[in-house]
Amino acid sequence: MFQSYRRYPNKRFLVYFALLGLLAACVPTETVRSPATRAAVKPTSVATILPPPETAVSHSTPTPIEEVIQNKRLDTAVSSPLNTRSPLSAPAAEEQLYYLPLDGEMNVDWLISNYVDQDWEAYQSSDYRQGNLTYDGHTGTDFLLRDLAKMEEGVAVLAARAGTVVELHDAANDAGNIDAETNFITIEHADGSKALYQHLQQGSTQVAVGDFVSVGQPIALIGNSGNSLNPHLHFEVRSANGRLIDIFNEGLTAFDYPYPDKPYVFQAGVTRLSDPALQNDMFRYTPNTLAVLPTTASPAFWFKAVNVQAQDRLHSVLVYPDGTEQALFTLQANQNQAVVSWYIYANPLPPGWYSVWYFFNDEVASSQSLSFQVVR
Numbered sequence: 001m002f003q004s005y006r007r008y009p010n011k012r013f014l015v016y017f018a019l020l021g022l023l024a025a026c027v028p029t030e031t032v033r034s035p036a037t038r039a040a041v042k043p044t045s046v047a048t049i050l051p052p053p054e055t056a057v058s059h060s061t062p063t064p065i066e067e068v069i070q071n072k073r074l075d076t077a078v079s080s081p082l083n084t085r086s087p088l089s090a091p092a093a094e095e096q097l098y099y100l101p102l103d104g105e106m107n108v109d110w111l112i113s114n115y116v117d118q119d120w121e122a123y124q125s126s127d128y129r130q131g132n133l134t135y136d137g138h139t140g141t142d143f144l145l146r147d148l149a150k151m152e153e154g155v156a157v158l159a160a161r162a163g164t165v166v167e168l169h170d171a172a173n174d175a176g177n178i179d180a181e182t183n184f185i186t187i188e189h190a191d192g193s194k195a196l197y198q199h200l201q202q203g204s205t206q207v208a209v210g211d212f213v214s215v216g217q218p219i220a221l222i223g224n225s226g227n228s229l230n231p232h233l234h235f236e237v238r239s240a241n242g243r244l245i246d247i248f249n250e251g252l253t254a255f256d257y258p259y260p261d262k263p264y265v266f267q268a269g270v271t272r273l274s275d276p277a278l279q280n281d282m283f284r285y286t287p288n289t290l291a292v293l294p295t296t297a298s299p300a301f302w303f304k305a306v307n308v309q310a311q312d313r314l315h316s317v318l319v320y321p322d323g324t325e326q327a328l329f330t331l332q333a334n335q336n337q338a339v340v341s342w343y344i345y346a347n348p349l350p351p352g353w354y355s356v357w358y359f360f361n362d363e364v365a366s367s368q369s370l371s372f373q374v375v376r
C-alpha cells in the first residue's frame with residue numbers, strides 16, 4: 001500500500017532542477033473552415049453542472065511500467081455529465097445523436113483537448129462546463145492523438161452520424177502548416193445538419209462525394225493537415241441553417257466522455273536523459289517508458305498532464321527502495337493549459353525498486369504510481 005505523504009526530509013541526493021520546463025502548450029489551433037457561414041449565435045442551452053467528482057483514487061502496489069503509462073484516473077472517475085440531458089430541452093431522438101467520431105481507446109490513444117467556445121465575446125473563451133478546455137472562437141471539438149507515432153499507426157475517423165458525403169478534400173500534406181489547406185469531409189444528415197471532420201491524413205479518405213455512410217463507418221484516418229500543431233480531429237456540427245452546435249452542451253452525444261474537472265496526468269514515464277524525445281515536442285514524440293535503468297544512467301521523469309489551470313500546483317515525489325521519499329519538483333502553473341508536458345532528471349540512482357508519484361494541489365494525480373528498477 002502507498003503511504004500518505006509527509007514532509008520530505010530526505011536530502012541525500014541532489015536532483016537537478018535545471019531542465020525543468022519544456023512547457024509544451026498544446027492547443028491545436030486551426031483556421032476555421034466552416035461548412036457554412038459562421039453564425040454568431042450564442043448557444044442557449046444550459047449546461048448541466050454536476051458536483052465535482054469524488055477523488056476515488058485507489059493505490060496499489062507497483063505494477064509494470066507498461067500498465068501505468070496511461071492515466072487510470074479517468075477510468076475510475078466521474079459520473080459523466082454527458083449522461084445527463086438538459087432538463088430544458090426534450091431528449092434528442094436516437095438518429096439525431098452523435099457517436100464517437102474516431103476509433104482507438106479513449107484517454108489512452110486520444111483525449112479531448114478543446115471543446116466548442118461558448119463565450120462569443122472577443123478574447124474570452126469558455127467550454128460547456130465553464131472551464132478552459134477551449135480557446136477563443138473555437139467552433140468544434142478537438143480529439144487529440146497522443147503522438148505522431150499513433151497517427152502513423154493509423155486511427156480511423158468514424159462517421160458519428162449517418163448521412164451523405166457532400167464535400168471532401170484529401171490532397172493536403174500532414175506537416176501541420178498554418179497557411180496550408182486542410183483535408184476534410186463534410187457529411188450532411190437527414191435533417192439537413194452537417195458534420196465536418198477536419199485535419200484528415202493525406203490520401204486517407206475512404207468515401208466519395210455522394211456516398212451514403214452509416215454511423216460508425218470508417219471514412220478516413222486522423223492526420224495533421226492544415227493548421228494543426230499536433231495530430232488531431234476537429235469535429236464540428238452545424239444545423240441546417242448554419243447554427244453552430246456543441247454536441248456536448250446540447251446533450252447530443254451517444255457516448256460518455258468524462259469531463260476532467262481536475263487536472264490529471266495523462267501519460268508519464270521514466271527514461272534515460274539521453275532520450276531524444278525529451279528534446280523534441282513531447283506531443284509529437286512520446287519519450288520511452290523504461291522498466292529498468294542501469295546505475296550509470298541519469299533517469300528523466302516525464303509526464304503529460306491535462307486541464308492544468310493557472311495556480312494549480314503540481315509536485316512529484318520519488319520513493320527510494322528503502323521507502324524514503326525525495327521531492328522531485330514543485331511547479332505552479334502560471335496560465336491555463338489544455339495539455340502540458342514536463343520532464344526533470346536526476347543523478348544516477350543506486351540499485352533497487354523505485355516509484356514516482358504525481359500530485360495536483362496535494363491530491364494524487366493518477367491512480368497508480370510509476371515504478372522502475374535500477375540495476376548494476
Ligand SMILES: [Zn+2]
Nearest residue numbers: 140141142234
Ligand atoms: Zn479544433
